[in-house]
Amino acid sequence: MHGHHSHHASDDAGHPRHAHPHHDGDAHGATTSSHPQKEAHGHGHGHTHGHGGHAHAHGPINYDRIFAIGVALNVSYALIEAVAGFWLHSLALVADAGHNLSDVLGLLLAWAAVWLSRRKPSARHSYGLGRTSILAALANAVLLFVALGAIVWEAIGRLNEPQVVATGPVIVIALIGIAINGFTAWLFMRGSKTDLNVRGAYLHMAADAAVSAGVVASAALMGVTGWLWLDPVTSLIIAVVIAWGSWRLLVDSLRLSLDAVPAHVDASAVAGFLAHRAPVQSLHDLHIWALSTEAVALTAHLVCPDGHPGDAWLKDVCDELHERFAIDHATLQIETGDAAHCALRERCGLAH
Incomplete structure (x- = not known):
């Protein structure tokens, strides 16, 4: 039931670029969105997001x-x-x-x-x-x-x-x-x-x-x-x-x-944001952890009974996770809530 994950694109210097989400037409798909991470300790970074013309940049710290x-x-x-x-x-x-x-x-x-x-x-x-x-x-x-x-x-x-x-x-x-x-x-x-x-x-x-x-x-x-x-x-x-x-x-x-949720991230607020984002009916297996002392990653399974909401929807969600919660790397798996798959997941102890 697990879909595939998109690869991470990178520039010539090896720094990640935004990996545009994609899916294979299956209702159960996954997407990985890797925002331009904070250039780790010494190179600074700058990025813009299309939210009503809002843009911001961070100066480098050597x-x-x-x-x-x-x-x-x-x-x-x-x-x-x-x-x-x-x-x-x-x-x-x-x-x-x-x-x-x-x-x-x-x-x-x-x-x-x-x-x-x-x-x-x-x-x-x-x-x-x-x-x-x-x-x-x-x-x-x-x-x-x-x-x-x-x-x-x-x-x-x-x-x-x-x-x-x-x-x-x-x-x-x-x-x-x-x-x-x-x-x-x-x-x-x-x-x-x-x-x-x-x-x-x-x-x-x-x-x-x-x-x-x-x-x-x-x-x-x-x-x-x-x-x-x-x-x-x-x-x-x-x-x-x-x-x-x-x-x-x-x-x-x-x-x-020990992979605890970083102190500056409100896990309950993140869960609420994802759960109430139409057409999500529910979510499970939400995990938030630190990739470094600056970068934060997230994975979650979103139940959308009407099927995959589309790549544009996934990109918007990942952009908002970055803007609102400083989550740099989000991987979202879309599920339709099929009863047979849900029962299998519960028997395997994967539902929580």
């Missing part, structure tokens, strides 16, 4: 350049900070340097996912490798918590053996860290709102800026009060704040890796 800048700045700063931290006996600086180095690894993971997500689909990977961006986001979330665990461990040990800190130099180095990490976080800020992989990189940089700010505050207070315990206590407080802010990244990336 993530390659941003990642290169972020990696170069953070490697240089982490090395300087580590040397200064040991020399000045500042746990906060050493912890910040370690966190910066973990961020470099996180940036490299995210950058690698950006590169892999641009690769053309193949016979083995028919959707391409965009899903690596989800894995990178998950890895970055785990790295954040590993780094935080190391900070907490060292801070607890330093509470038992506080050491004198040269507050002046520490403040200067930490201020440089605020500038570097704050600037890098700002570069990623735009993409962090829509791309979970970029959000992971953004949170790493924002966390480092927060740690550096805490170092400045604790060093200034120590210079006035002489309370040596402020250095490790500040590290503990910052670790809690970062963990609180990073929890969402861990949860979201884990859910996407």
